[in-house]
Amino acid sequence: MLTKRTPISVKEAQRKINEIPLNLMTETIPVAEANHRVLAEVAKAKYDYPHFRRAAMDGYAILADDDHDFPHRFKVVGDVQAGAVYDRDLKPGETVRIMTGACVPDNASKVIRIEKTSDNTDTSVMINESETHSNITEIGADFKQGQTVMAAHQEINPGGLAVLTAFGITEVTVYRKPTVAIIATGTELLTPGEAIAKGKIFNSNGIMLKNLVEETGGSVKMIKQLPDEEKLIKTTLNEAITNYDIVITDGGVSVGDYDYIGDIARDTDQLLFNKVKQRPGSVTTAFIKDHSLVMALSGNPGACYTGFYLYVEPLIRRYSNLPSRIQKVTGILAAPYRKTNEFDRYLRCTFEKKDGKYYVYPNGINRSGSLANLQTTTCLGVIPSSTEPIKVNSEVETWLLPFK
Incomplete structure (x- = not known):
């Protein structure tokens, strides 16, 4: 159904998405499954x-009263490997051979590092000189009992998993991931594995x-x-809205006879926007129904890709109480781009950093329906709306994309 739409700016559209109140939920999961999850509560040391x-070196443990008049021969009364304990005090003139990480006798x-000894036997050793440092890591040197070992609101990485495990922590409370439904619409779509046919395309989005x-x-x-069948699309969309936090659709969002997503958006609880001053993807639409957000992206691959980073990526990150991974910098357009447009164009580009500056290069074909450059795109360069082509070496707002 053809309907006039009033476009808003990208910043206004982003503001509307960012102002959606989120019900942040938490869950408790095993530490073994917590890599790249976000802590919702601080983790504290259960013990020092x-x-x-703990011995910091392979060597021989001695008493303070024996730490003089070297070289000096000591009686070896034990051999302590990592995980073992010498369970009595040393006497004057005694030593134990000890391995890195092993428990040092209390007194x-x-x-003394093994390199500073000689004439070693199972029962005696000549210690030739002392040490400047004790080579003992004392109790609580890293953390005291009750001290915070990992603050909340940070993404756990493999190093963090090691920290948690070192304290015997087996479960952590993290932010629950937002649940997402993805609905592609279009009778022209084929499922990967089907035979290619005239007039058909694979569902690459x-x-x-x-x-x-x-x-x-x-x-x-x-x-x-889904094919372009109104009843089926509405039924499936309502099911997704009922069960999931975010619903992403691609296709069916323009103003044609079979663009049913656009029709549904106009009749919803809260229409946030249904046209944005951007290229590609000006038909990008967002609405709220039954407390779930529907983010309706263009079915064109380039526009779908761009729309995800403009609106969906920051929203998903908010569910984990984290900022977007996209870095916004000022870039320099280092190669010609001659096309003009009435809306700002979010150009798929590559960049290189030289002498602290970001040089941005248009990345091949940038049509809305083109996907040839999606693998190699590393940033989006914003080409302002104009009736004149932008000049080479102009400064452009640049979005550095994550995982690139």
């Missing part, structure tokens, strides 16, 4: 770390959106590919 006096004051959502931190719970 280390919780025993030992220093570990589906796999792209799924992986963009997952690498951003969302959890894809539904993926549907």
